[in-house]
Amino acid sequence: MTASLFQSKAWQSAWWDTWGHQAGFKLVRKWDGKVSGLYESNYRLKGVLPVRSLQFVGTSYRELRTPRTEYNRFCEENSGGKELVDAMESLLEERSWTEAVFKDLRTGSSEVSALVTIAATRGWAFRITSSDHGYAVNTVGCFTDYIGSLGAKSRLRLYNRRKIFESLGQVQECNLWPDSTDQFFAELNRFHLARWQKKCVTEKSLEFHKRFLSRIVHEGGRPVLSVIYCNKKVVSVLYNVWFEGVVYNIQAGFEEGFHPKLSLGSLHLGYAIEDAFSNPDTTSFDLLAGQGKREDYKARFSTVNYQFVSIMLVKSVLFRALYWMRG
Structure with a gap:
Protein backbone atom coordinates (compact mmCIF):
# COMPACT_ATOMS: atom_id res chain seq x y z
CA MET A 1 0.00 0.00 0.00
CA GLY A 134 -13.19 0.85 6.56
CA TYR A 135 -14.66 0.62 3.08
CA ALA A 136 -13.76 1.59 -0.48
CA VAL A 137 -15.02 1.21 -4.04
CA ASN A 138 -12.62 -0.08 -6.68
CA THR A 139 -13.19 2.34 -9.57
CA VAL A 140 -11.16 0.49 -12.19
CA GLY A 141 -13.72 -0.77 -14.68
CA CYS A 142 -17.21 0.29 -15.68
CA PHE A 143 -19.61 2.25 -13.47
CA THR A 144 -22.62 0.39 -14.88
CA ASP A 145 -21.06 -2.95 -13.87
CA TYR A 146 -20.52 -1.59 -10.36
CA ILE A 147 -24.12 -0.38 -10.10
CA GLY A 148 -25.33 -3.75 -11.39
CA SER A 149 -23.38 -5.55 -8.67
CA LEU A 150 -25.20 -3.76 -5.86
CA GLY A 151 -28.28 -5.01 -4.09
CA ALA A 152 -31.63 -3.66 -5.27
CA LYS A 153 -32.09 -1.21 -2.37
CA SER A 154 -28.54 0.11 -2.62
CA ARG A 155 -28.92 0.57 -6.37
CA LEU A 156 -32.09 2.58 -5.80
CA ARG A 157 -30.52 4.83 -3.20
CA LEU A 158 -27.24 5.41 -5.00
CA TYR A 159 -28.41 5.71 -8.60
CA ASN A 160 -31.90 4.72 -9.75
CA ARG A 161 -33.76 7.49 -7.96
CA ARG A 162 -31.81 10.22 -9.69
CA LYS A 163 -34.76 10.65 -12.05
CA ILE A 164 -37.04 11.53 -9.13
CA PHE A 165 -34.50 13.97 -7.73
CA GLU A 166 -33.82 15.67 -11.04
CA SER A 167 -37.57 16.01 -11.71
CA LEU A 168 -37.97 18.21 -8.63
CA GLY A 169 -36.23 21.22 -10.14
CA GLN A 170 -32.93 22.51 -11.45
CA VAL A 171 -30.12 20.31 -10.06
CA GLN A 172 -26.57 21.65 -10.20
CA GLU A 173 -23.29 20.37 -8.74
CA CYS A 174 -20.40 22.75 -8.01
CA ASN A 175 -16.93 22.53 -6.47
CA LEU A 176 -16.54 25.37 -3.96
CA TRP A 177 -12.77 24.99 -3.79
CA PRO A 178 -10.91 27.32 -3.68
CA ASP A 179 -13.12 30.42 -3.84
CA SER A 180 -15.92 29.55 -1.39
CA THR A 181 -14.28 27.34 1.24
CA ASP A 182 -15.89 29.14 4.19
CA GLN A 183 -19.32 28.79 2.61
CA PHE A 184 -18.79 25.06 2.13
CA PHE A 185 -17.87 24.43 5.76
CA ALA A 186 -20.75 26.63 6.94
CA GLU A 187 -23.16 24.45 4.95
CA LEU A 188 -21.51 21.29 6.31
CA ASN A 189 -21.99 22.59 9.85
CA ARG A 190 -25.61 23.50 9.14
CA PHE A 191 -26.43 19.94 8.11
CA HIS A 192 -24.51 18.41 11.03
CA LEU A 193 -26.25 20.64 13.57
CA ALA A 194 -29.61 19.46 12.26
CA ARG A 195 -28.59 15.79 12.23
CA TRP A 196 -26.25 15.44 15.22
CA GLN A 197 -27.00 18.59 17.29
CA LYS A 198 -23.35 19.63 17.09
CA LYS A 199 -21.02 21.19 14.59
CA CYS A 200 -18.83 19.06 12.37
CA VAL A 201 -16.10 21.71 12.10
CA THR A 202 -15.10 23.91 15.04
CA GLU A 203 -13.22 27.18 14.70
CA LYS A 204 -9.97 25.33 15.46
CA SER A 205 -10.55 22.46 13.06
CA LEU A 206 -11.55 24.91 10.33
CA GLU A 207 -8.04 26.36 10.62
CA PHE A 208 -6.67 22.85 10.14
CA HIS A 209 -8.82 22.04 7.09
CA LYS A 210 -7.97 25.31 5.36
CA ARG A 211 -4.25 24.78 5.98
CA PHE A 212 -4.45 21.20 4.75
CA LEU A 213 -6.41 22.03 1.60
CA SER A 214 -4.09 24.86 0.58
CA ARG A 215 -1.04 22.62 1.12
CA ILE A 216 -2.24 19.38 -0.49
CA VAL A 217 -2.41 21.11 -3.87
CA HIS A 218 1.39 21.45 -3.78
CA GLU A 219 1.66 17.65 -3.47
CA GLY A 220 -0.59 17.08 -6.47
CA GLY A 221 -3.84 16.71 -4.54
CA ARG A 222 -7.18 17.98 -5.82
CA PRO A 223 -9.75 19.21 -3.27
CA VAL A 224 -13.39 18.69 -4.24
CA LEU A 225 -15.74 20.59 -1.93
CA SER A 226 -18.80 19.32 -3.76
CA VAL A 227 -22.16 21.04 -3.31
CA ILE A 228 -25.45 20.02 -4.88
CA TYR A 229 -28.06 22.71 -5.41
CA CYS A 230 -31.73 22.02 -6.11
CA ASN A 231 -33.52 25.14 -7.33
CA LYS A 232 -30.49 27.18 -6.19
CA LYS A 233 -30.71 25.85 -2.62
CA VAL A 234 -27.85 23.79 -1.13
CA VAL A 235 -29.22 20.35 -0.28
CA SER A 236 -26.08 18.19 0.02
CA VAL A 237 -22.30 18.54 0.47
CA LEU A 238 -19.35 16.15 0.12
CA TYR A 239 -15.83 16.87 1.32
CA ASN A 240 -13.61 14.85 -1.02
CA VAL A 241 -9.92 15.06 -1.87
CA TRP A 242 -8.22 13.27 -4.76
CA PHE A 243 -4.66 12.17 -3.96
CA GLU A 244 -2.40 9.76 -5.84
CA GLY A 245 -5.23 7.96 -7.60
CA VAL A 246 -7.64 7.76 -4.66
CA VAL A 247 -10.63 9.95 -3.84
CA TYR A 248 -10.97 10.21 -0.05
CA ASN A 249 -14.48 10.94 1.21
CA ILE A 250 -13.69 12.84 4.41
CA GLN A 251 -17.10 14.25 5.39
CA ALA A 252 -20.65 14.64 4.16
CA GLY A 253 -23.86 16.43 5.04
CA PHE A 254 -27.32 16.70 3.53
CA GLU A 255 -30.82 17.95 4.14
CA GLU A 256 -32.85 15.31 5.93
CA GLY A 257 -36.52 14.89 5.08
CA PHE A 258 -36.00 16.48 1.67
CA HIS A 259 -38.19 13.87 -0.05
CA PRO A 260 -39.70 10.63 1.33
CA LYS A 261 -38.20 8.49 -1.45
CA LEU A 262 -34.75 10.05 -1.58
CA SER A 263 -31.55 9.74 0.41
CA LEU A 264 -29.66 12.83 -0.71
CA GLY A 265 -26.41 11.70 0.89
CA SER A 266 -26.47 8.42 -1.03
CA LEU A 267 -27.40 10.11 -4.31
CA HIS A 268 -24.55 12.58 -3.91
CA LEU A 269 -22.14 9.71 -3.26
CA GLY A 270 -23.45 8.07 -6.43
CA TYR A 271 -22.57 11.11 -8.52
CA ALA A 272 -19.09 11.28 -6.92
CA ILE A 273 -18.40 7.56 -7.39
CA GLU A 274 -19.50 7.75 -11.04
CA ASP A 275 -17.13 10.67 -11.54
CA ALA A 276 -14.30 8.60 -10.03
CA PHE A 277 -15.04 5.77 -12.47
CA SER A 278 -14.94 8.23 -15.37
CA ASN A 279 -11.47 9.54 -14.48
CA PRO A 280 -8.65 7.30 -15.77
CA ASP A 281 -6.26 8.60 -13.09
CA THR A 282 -8.50 7.31 -10.30
CA THR A 283 -8.43 3.73 -9.02
CA SER A 284 -10.43 3.94 -5.79
CA PHE A 285 -13.12 5.91 -3.97
CA ASP A 286 -12.30 5.50 -0.28
CA LEU A 287 -15.28 5.84 2.07
CA LEU A 288 -12.89 5.52 5.05
CA ALA A 289 -13.79 4.11 8.47
CA GLY A 290 -16.96 4.69 10.45
CA GLN A 291 -20.65 3.98 10.17
CA GLY A 292 -23.77 5.98 9.45
CA LYS A 293 -26.28 7.17 12.02
CA ARG A 294 -28.83 4.43 11.39
CA GLU A 295 -27.00 1.82 9.30
CA ASP A 296 -23.61 0.80 7.96
CA TYR A 297 -24.32 2.25 4.51
CA LYS A 298 -20.63 2.13 3.53
CA ALA A 299 -20.68 -1.66 3.68
CA ARG A 300 -23.61 -1.69 1.24
CA PHE A 301 -21.85 0.47 -1.34
CA SER A 302 -18.28 -0.84 -1.06
CA THR A 303 -16.42 -3.44 -3.08
CA VAL A 304 -13.39 -3.49 -0.76
CA ASN A 305 -13.32 -3.62 3.03
CA TYR A 306 -10.43 -3.43 5.47
Whole structure:
Protein backbone atom coordinates (compact mmCIF):
# COMPACT_ATOMS: atom_id res chain seq x y z
CA MET A 1 0.00 0.00 0.00
CA THR A 2 1.35 3.42 -0.96
CA ALA A 3 1.21 6.32 1.48
CA SER A 4 -2.28 7.69 1.98
CA LEU A 5 -3.62 11.23 2.10
CA PHE A 6 -3.15 11.15 5.87
CA GLN A 7 0.61 10.68 5.65
CA SER A 8 0.98 13.54 3.18
CA LYS A 9 3.10 16.46 4.30
CA ALA A 10 0.00 18.63 3.92
CA TRP A 11 -2.14 16.66 6.39
CA GLN A 12 0.61 16.02 8.91
CA SER A 13 2.01 19.56 8.90
CA ALA A 14 -1.45 21.14 9.07
CA TRP A 15 -2.34 18.96 12.07
CA TRP A 16 0.88 19.79 13.90
CA ASP A 17 0.61 23.51 13.13
CA THR A 18 -2.94 23.51 14.48
CA TRP A 19 -2.64 21.30 17.58
CA GLY A 20 1.02 20.47 18.12
CA HIS A 21 2.25 23.56 19.89
CA GLN A 22 0.44 23.23 23.18
CA ALA A 23 2.03 22.60 26.55
CA GLY A 24 3.47 19.10 26.96
CA PHE A 25 3.70 18.26 23.24
CA LYS A 26 7.08 17.54 21.65
CA LEU A 27 7.75 16.40 18.09
CA VAL A 28 10.19 13.47 18.12
CA ARG A 29 10.07 12.34 14.48
CA LYS A 30 8.96 14.51 11.61
CA TRP A 31 6.71 13.27 8.80
CA ASP A 32 8.23 12.82 5.34
CA GLY A 33 5.15 12.38 3.15
CA LYS A 34 5.39 8.59 3.35
CA VAL A 35 5.22 7.69 7.05
CA SER A 36 3.53 9.27 10.05
CA GLY A 37 5.35 11.68 12.34
CA LEU A 38 5.66 10.87 16.06
CA TYR A 39 5.29 13.08 19.11
CA GLU A 40 5.31 12.88 22.89
CA SER A 41 2.62 14.39 25.10
CA ASN A 42 2.58 14.75 28.87
CA TYR A 43 -0.58 14.64 30.97
CA ARG A 44 -1.76 13.42 34.37
CA LEU A 45 -3.92 10.33 34.63
CA LYS A 46 -6.93 11.13 36.82
CA GLY A 47 -5.24 14.51 37.28
CA VAL A 48 -2.60 12.89 39.51
CA LEU A 49 -0.18 10.40 37.94
CA PRO A 50 2.18 11.85 35.29
CA VAL A 51 2.04 10.05 31.94
CA ARG A 52 4.33 10.44 28.94
CA SER A 53 2.55 9.22 25.82
CA LEU A 54 4.14 8.45 22.44
CA GLN A 55 1.73 8.82 19.50
CA PHE A 56 1.40 9.39 15.77
CA VAL A 57 1.09 12.97 14.56
CA GLY A 58 -2.57 13.33 13.63
CA THR A 59 -3.86 11.32 16.59
CA SER A 60 -4.59 11.95 20.24
CA TYR A 61 -5.64 9.17 22.59
CA ARG A 62 -6.95 11.17 25.56
CA GLU A 63 -6.33 14.88 25.19
CA LEU A 64 -7.78 16.21 21.94
CA ARG A 65 -10.69 15.71 19.56
CA THR A 66 -9.40 16.23 16.04
CA PRO A 67 -10.22 14.96 12.52
CA ARG A 68 -9.44 11.27 12.25
CA THR A 69 -6.07 10.31 10.78
CA GLU A 70 -6.18 6.82 9.23
CA TYR A 71 -3.69 4.42 7.61
CA ASN A 72 -0.98 5.33 10.12
CA ARG A 73 2.40 3.71 9.57
CA PHE A 74 5.91 3.59 11.03
CA CYS A 75 7.86 2.57 7.96
CA GLU A 76 7.62 2.46 4.19
CA GLU A 77 5.83 -0.34 2.40
CA ASN A 78 8.89 -2.44 1.54
CA SER A 79 9.93 -2.81 5.19
CA GLY A 80 9.25 -6.09 6.90
CA GLY A 81 10.53 -9.02 8.95
CA LYS A 82 13.47 -8.62 11.30
CA GLU A 83 14.51 -5.34 9.64
CA LEU A 84 11.19 -3.76 10.56
CA VAL A 85 11.20 -5.19 14.10
CA ASP A 86 14.73 -3.87 14.69
CA ALA A 87 13.88 -0.41 13.32
CA MET A 88 10.70 -0.09 15.41
CA GLU A 89 12.35 -1.53 18.53
CA SER A 90 15.21 0.95 18.22
CA LEU A 91 12.75 3.83 17.84
CA LEU A 92 10.77 2.74 20.90
CA GLU A 93 13.86 2.10 23.02
CA GLU A 94 15.40 5.50 22.42
CA ARG A 95 12.42 7.32 23.95
CA SER A 96 11.32 7.41 27.57
CA TRP A 97 7.55 6.84 27.64
CA THR A 98 4.84 5.45 29.89
CA GLU A 99 2.46 4.42 27.14
CA ALA A 100 2.77 4.26 23.37
CA VAL A 101 -0.57 4.51 21.60
CA PHE A 102 -0.64 3.80 17.87
CA LYS A 103 -4.05 4.42 16.37
CA ASP A 104 -5.56 3.16 13.13
CA LEU A 105 -2.89 0.77 11.87
CA ARG A 106 -4.02 -1.65 9.18
CA THR A 107 -4.93 -5.02 10.68
CA GLY A 108 -2.65 -7.75 9.38
CA SER A 109 0.13 -5.31 8.55
CA SER A 110 3.75 -6.18 9.22
CA GLU A 111 3.85 -3.27 11.67
CA VAL A 112 1.16 -4.79 13.87
CA SER A 113 3.03 -8.12 13.83
CA ALA A 114 6.25 -6.29 14.74
CA LEU A 115 4.56 -4.60 17.73
CA VAL A 116 3.33 -7.97 18.99
CA THR A 117 6.87 -9.37 18.73
CA ILE A 118 8.47 -6.34 20.41
CA ALA A 119 5.99 -6.32 23.30
CA ALA A 120 6.53 -10.01 23.93
CA THR A 121 10.32 -9.68 23.75
CA ARG A 122 10.48 -6.66 26.03
CA GLY A 123 7.80 -7.78 28.47
CA TRP A 124 5.60 -4.75 27.74
CA ALA A 125 1.83 -4.91 28.01
CA PHE A 126 0.07 -5.08 24.63
CA ARG A 127 -3.52 -3.84 24.45
CA ILE A 128 -5.93 -3.38 21.58
CA THR A 129 -7.81 -0.20 22.49
CA SER A 130 -10.19 -0.19 19.51
CA SER A 131 -10.84 -1.58 16.06
CA ASP A 132 -12.92 -0.35 13.17
CA HIS A 133 -13.88 -1.27 9.62
CA GLY A 134 -13.19 0.85 6.56
CA TYR A 135 -14.66 0.62 3.08
CA ALA A 136 -13.76 1.59 -0.48
CA VAL A 137 -15.02 1.21 -4.04
CA ASN A 138 -12.62 -0.08 -6.68
CA THR A 139 -13.19 2.34 -9.57
CA VAL A 140 -11.16 0.49 -12.19
CA GLY A 141 -13.72 -0.77 -14.68
CA CYS A 142 -17.21 0.29 -15.68
CA PHE A 143 -19.61 2.25 -13.47
CA THR A 144 -22.62 0.39 -14.88
CA ASP A 145 -21.06 -2.95 -13.87
CA TYR A 146 -20.52 -1.59 -10.36
CA ILE A 147 -24.12 -0.38 -10.10
CA GLY A 148 -25.33 -3.75 -11.39
CA SER A 149 -23.38 -5.55 -8.67
CA LEU A 150 -25.20 -3.76 -5.86
CA GLY A 151 -28.28 -5.01 -4.09
CA ALA A 152 -31.63 -3.66 -5.27
CA LYS A 153 -32.09 -1.21 -2.37
CA SER A 154 -28.54 0.11 -2.62
CA ARG A 155 -28.92 0.57 -6.37
CA LEU A 156 -32.09 2.58 -5.80
CA ARG A 157 -30.52 4.83 -3.20
CA LEU A 158 -27.24 5.41 -5.00
CA TYR A 159 -28.41 5.71 -8.60
CA ASN A 160 -31.90 4.72 -9.75
CA ARG A 161 -33.76 7.49 -7.96
CA ARG A 162 -31.81 10.22 -9.69
CA LYS A 163 -34.76 10.65 -12.05
CA ILE A 164 -37.04 11.53 -9.13
CA PHE A 165 -34.50 13.97 -7.73
CA GLU A 166 -33.82 15.67 -11.04
CA SER A 167 -37.57 16.01 -11.71
CA LEU A 168 -37.97 18.21 -8.63
CA GLY A 169 -36.23 21.22 -10.14
CA GLN A 170 -32.93 22.51 -11.45
CA VAL A 171 -30.12 20.31 -10.06
CA GLN A 172 -26.57 21.65 -10.20
CA GLU A 173 -23.29 20.37 -8.74
CA CYS A 174 -20.40 22.75 -8.01
CA ASN A 175 -16.93 22.53 -6.47
CA LEU A 176 -16.54 25.37 -3.96
CA TRP A 177 -12.77 24.99 -3.79
CA PRO A 178 -10.91 27.32 -3.68
CA ASP A 179 -13.12 30.42 -3.84
CA SER A 180 -15.92 29.55 -1.39
CA THR A 181 -14.28 27.34 1.24
CA ASP A 182 -15.89 29.14 4.19
CA GLN A 183 -19.32 28.79 2.61
CA PHE A 184 -18.79 25.06 2.13
CA PHE A 185 -17.87 24.43 5.76
CA ALA A 186 -20.75 26.63 6.94
CA GLU A 187 -23.16 24.45 4.95
CA LEU A 188 -21.51 21.29 6.31
CA ASN A 189 -21.99 22.59 9.85
CA ARG A 190 -25.61 23.50 9.14
CA PHE A 191 -26.43 19.94 8.11
CA HIS A 192 -24.51 18.41 11.03
CA LEU A 193 -26.25 20.64 13.57
CA ALA A 194 -29.61 19.46 12.26
CA ARG A 195 -28.59 15.79 12.23
CA TRP A 196 -26.25 15.44 15.22
CA GLN A 197 -27.00 18.59 17.29
CA LYS A 198 -23.35 19.63 17.09
CA LYS A 199 -21.02 21.19 14.59
CA CYS A 200 -18.83 19.06 12.37
CA VAL A 201 -16.10 21.71 12.10
CA THR A 202 -15.10 23.91 15.04
CA GLU A 203 -13.22 27.18 14.70
CA LYS A 204 -9.97 25.33 15.46
CA SER A 205 -10.55 22.46 13.06
CA LEU A 206 -11.55 24.91 10.33
CA GLU A 207 -8.04 26.36 10.62
CA PHE A 208 -6.67 22.85 10.14
CA HIS A 209 -8.82 22.04 7.09
CA LYS A 210 -7.97 25.31 5.36
CA ARG A 211 -4.25 24.78 5.98
CA PHE A 212 -4.45 21.20 4.75
CA LEU A 213 -6.41 22.03 1.60
CA SER A 214 -4.09 24.86 0.58
CA ARG A 215 -1.04 22.62 1.12
CA ILE A 216 -2.24 19.38 -0.49
CA VAL A 217 -2.41 21.11 -3.87
CA HIS A 218 1.39 21.45 -3.78
CA GLU A 219 1.66 17.65 -3.47
CA GLY A 220 -0.59 17.08 -6.47
CA GLY A 221 -3.84 16.71 -4.54
CA ARG A 222 -7.18 17.98 -5.82
CA PRO A 223 -9.75 19.21 -3.27
CA VAL A 224 -13.39 18.69 -4.24
CA LEU A 225 -15.74 20.59 -1.93
CA SER A 226 -18.80 19.32 -3.76
CA VAL A 227 -22.16 21.04 -3.31
CA ILE A 228 -25.45 20.02 -4.88
CA TYR A 229 -28.06 22.71 -5.41
CA CYS A 230 -31.73 22.02 -6.11
CA ASN A 231 -33.52 25.14 -7.33
CA LYS A 232 -30.49 27.18 -6.19
CA LYS A 233 -30.71 25.85 -2.62
CA VAL A 234 -27.85 23.79 -1.13
CA VAL A 235 -29.22 20.35 -0.28
CA SER A 236 -26.08 18.19 0.02
CA VAL A 237 -22.30 18.54 0.47
CA LEU A 238 -19.35 16.15 0.12
CA TYR A 239 -15.83 16.87 1.32
CA ASN A 240 -13.61 14.85 -1.02
CA VAL A 241 -9.92 15.06 -1.87
CA TRP A 242 -8.22 13.27 -4.76
CA PHE A 243 -4.66 12.17 -3.96
CA GLU A 244 -2.40 9.76 -5.84
CA GLY A 245 -5.23 7.96 -7.60
CA VAL A 246 -7.64 7.76 -4.66
CA VAL A 247 -10.63 9.95 -3.84
CA TYR A 248 -10.97 10.21 -0.05
CA ASN A 249 -14.48 10.94 1.21
CA ILE A 250 -13.69 12.84 4.41
CA GLN A 251 -17.10 14.25 5.39
CA ALA A 252 -20.65 14.64 4.16
CA GLY A 253 -23.86 16.43 5.04
CA PHE A 254 -27.32 16.70 3.53
CA GLU A 255 -30.82 17.95 4.14
CA GLU A 256 -32.85 15.31 5.93
CA GLY A 257 -36.52 14.89 5.08
CA PHE A 258 -36.00 16.48 1.67
CA HIS A 259 -38.19 13.87 -0.05
CA PRO A 260 -39.70 10.63 1.33
CA LYS A 261 -38.20 8.49 -1.45
CA LEU A 262 -34.75 10.05 -1.58
CA SER A 263 -31.55 9.74 0.41
CA LEU A 264 -29.66 12.83 -0.71
CA GLY A 265 -26.41 11.70 0.89
CA SER A 266 -26.47 8.42 -1.03
CA LEU A 267 -27.40 10.11 -4.31
CA HIS A 268 -24.55 12.58 -3.91
CA LEU A 269 -22.14 9.71 -3.26
CA GLY A 270 -23.45 8.07 -6.43
CA TYR A 271 -22.57 11.11 -8.52
CA ALA A 272 -19.09 11.28 -6.92
CA ILE A 273 -18.40 7.56 -7.39
CA GLU A 274 -19.50 7.75 -11.04
CA ASP A 275 -17.13 10.67 -11.54
CA ALA A 276 -14.30 8.60 -10.03
CA PHE A 277 -15.04 5.77 -12.47
CA SER A 278 -14.94 8.23 -15.37
CA ASN A 279 -11.47 9.54 -14.48
CA PRO A 280 -8.65 7.30 -15.77
CA ASP A 281 -6.26 8.60 -13.09
CA THR A 282 -8.50 7.31 -10.30
CA THR A 283 -8.43 3.73 -9.02
CA SER A 284 -10.43 3.94 -5.79
CA PHE A 285 -13.12 5.91 -3.97
CA ASP A 286 -12.30 5.50 -0.28
CA LEU A 287 -15.28 5.84 2.07
CA LEU A 288 -12.89 5.52 5.05
CA ALA A 289 -13.79 4.11 8.47
CA GLY A 290 -16.96 4.69 10.45
CA GLN A 291 -20.65 3.98 10.17
CA GLY A 292 -23.77 5.98 9.45
CA LYS A 293 -26.28 7.17 12.02
CA ARG A 294 -28.83 4.43 11.39
CA GLU A 295 -27.00 1.82 9.30
CA ASP A 296 -23.61 0.80 7.96
CA TYR A 297 -24.32 2.25 4.51
CA LYS A 298 -20.63 2.13 3.53
CA ALA A 299 -20.68 -1.66 3.68
CA ARG A 300 -23.61 -1.69 1.24
CA PHE A 301 -21.85 0.47 -1.34
CA SER A 302 -18.28 -0.84 -1.06
CA THR A 303 -16.42 -3.44 -3.08
CA VAL A 304 -13.39 -3.49 -0.76
CA ASN A 305 -13.32 -3.62 3.03
CA TYR A 306 -10.43 -3.43 5.47
CA GLN A 307 -9.88 -3.08 9.20
CA PHE A 308 -7.97 -0.71 11.44
CA VAL A 309 -6.70 -1.54 14.89
CA SER A 310 -5.41 0.80 17.61
CA ILE A 311 -2.67 -0.55 19.87
CA MET A 312 -1.28 0.52 23.23
CA LEU A 313 2.05 -0.57 24.67
CA VAL A 314 2.68 0.00 28.39
CA LYS A 315 6.10 -0.29 30.05
CA SER A 316 5.41 0.42 33.71
CA VAL A 317 4.13 -2.41 35.94
CA LEU A 318 2.12 0.16 37.92
CA PHE A 319 0.39 1.55 34.85
CA ARG A 320 -0.19 -1.92 33.44
CA ALA A 321 -2.12 -2.73 36.62
CA LEU A 322 -4.05 0.54 36.51
CA TYR A 323 -5.04 0.13 32.85
CA TRP A 324 -6.05 -3.49 33.46
CA MET A 325 -8.36 -2.41 36.30
CA ARG A 326 -9.89 0.30 34.09
CA GLY A 327 -10.55 -2.25 31.34
